[in-house]
Amino acid sequence: MTAFSLEPAQLAWCAELRTLAAERLHPLADKGEPGHVNRALVAELGSLGLLGRLFTSGALDLCLMRESLAYACTEAETALALQGLGAHPVHAYGTEAQRARWLPRVTAGTAIAAFALSEPGAGSDAAALELRAEADASRTGRSSDTAQAGRSSDAPVLAAAPDGPARWRLTGEKCWISNAPEADFYTVFARTTPGAGARGVTAFLVPADRPGLTGRGLDMLSPHPIGALDFDAVPVTADDVLGEADRGFRVAMGTLNLFRPSVGAFAVGMAQAALDATLAHTAGRDAFGGKLRDLQAVSHQVAEMALRTEAARLMVHAAASAYDADDPDVPRRSAMAKLLATETAQYVVDTAVQLHGARALQRGHLLEHLYREVRAPRIYEGASEVQRGIIAKELYARQEAR
Incomplete structure (x- = not known):
């Protein structure tokens, strides 16, 4: 299979997902409260086996799932994606004990996961x-003068206590965290080595009931749950580390490289829904003695919408296939796919609103909903400007390596 065509079984699966989203997931989404986790919807995703596929399928299957769900029910798509984003670090970098405790519940839809990277x-x-992530004073030791050579005089030494592993206290704030503050656990990225940039970050698995961890919801344009988290000396141990200490940025980038193309798939699903709605509207709407589609200015816009949507879809599939093939060019391809697809979806939805006119601005209209949903993906998991920076960096690195 190439990145530019899908097998009949894949196409059939996509059609099945769109039907499930429309008939079983959309009614549950309608009963949810905007800005809050819809646990009934997440549980249904689990019962349908879709959450389990987050950890058994490749990047292309993830993209097909996200596009198909987004076409018919953006809330279901987002709920599935947030489970994957928050729990993928546990799946890919967690210990056996961490995976055994959390992944079955995530798969069943009974535990809500969150990815806590962004800060104010x-x-x-x-x-x-x-x-x-500071050394717990009760478990901080001081090594010999020889061991202290090369360290600042006030830097704490993390030492395992006699009765357990080294411990840290998390202090600070996370912001714009999807599923916060209602998640059951968080993948949290904290600085364990000051002044070390990306090299001094550690990923921790932090259950929501840890003392000192509080949060609040944020009222955002997009209707899915987003909040801020406050860490007041939240205790974590070596058993909570995901991957290796000071190597947490690798965990973050490994997760984002997988999910960036699928953010593009989410965007493509919304663009396709807007395009199909526009085709139906312009074919049936009487205007100026004919149908809207008979106006060249309209038909050319529809053609441009279709062209950009298909181009974005192909780039998303190519990036996902590269990830599945363990291609070394994944960062560039993922950034390109995410950038093109999210910018395309913004254009397509906006054009669809324009062609529908005032009716598309009414609360409850499909395009009113998509117009609010489509804006955020251009920012989260790396804003469009960040993607351009990644692309340029990768291009110049390749040029210098020649």
Whole structure:
């Protein structure tokens, strides 16, 4: 199979997912409260076996799932994607004990996961995060003068206590975290080595009931749950580390490289829904003695919408296939796919609104809903400007390597 065609079984699966989203997931989404986790919807995703596929399928299957669900029910798509984003670090980098405790519940839809990377001062510049993981004073030791050579005089030494592993206290804030503050556990990225940039970040699995962890919801344009988290000396141990200490940025980038193309798939699903709605509207709407589609200005816009949507879909499939093939060019391809697809979806939905006129601005109209949903993907998981930076960096690195 190439990145430019799908097998009949894949096409049939996509059609089945669109039907499930429309008939079983959309009614549950309608009963949810905007800005809050819809646990009934997440549980249904689990019962349908879709959450389990987050950890058994490749990147292309993830993209097909997200596009198909987004076409018929953006809330279901987002609920599925957030489970994957929050739990993928546990699946890919967690210990056996961590996976055994959380992944069955995530798969069943009974535990809500969240990915806590962004901060008030470190959104696009994720390497600048400031949430501190400081040595617990009760478990901080001082080594010999020889061992202290090369260290600042006030830097604590993390030492395993006689009765257990080394411990840290998390202090600071996370912001714009999807599923916060209602998640059951968080993948949290904290600075364990000051001044070390991306090299001094550690990923922790933090259950929501840890003392000192509080949060609040944020009222955002997009209707899915987003909040802020406050860490007041939240205790974590070596058993909570995902991957290796000071190697957490690898966990973050490994997760984002997988999910960036699928953010593009989410965008393509919304674009296709807007395009199909526009085709139906312009074919049936009487205007100026004929149908809207008879106006060249309209038909050319519809053609442009279709062209951009298909181009974005192909780039998403190519990036996902590259990920599945373990291609070394994944960062560039993922960034390109996410950038093109999200910018395309913004254009397509906006054009669809224009061609529908005032009716598309009414609360409850499909395009009114898509117009609110489509804006955020151009920012989260790396804003469009960040994607351009990644693309340029990869291009110049390749040029220098020649």
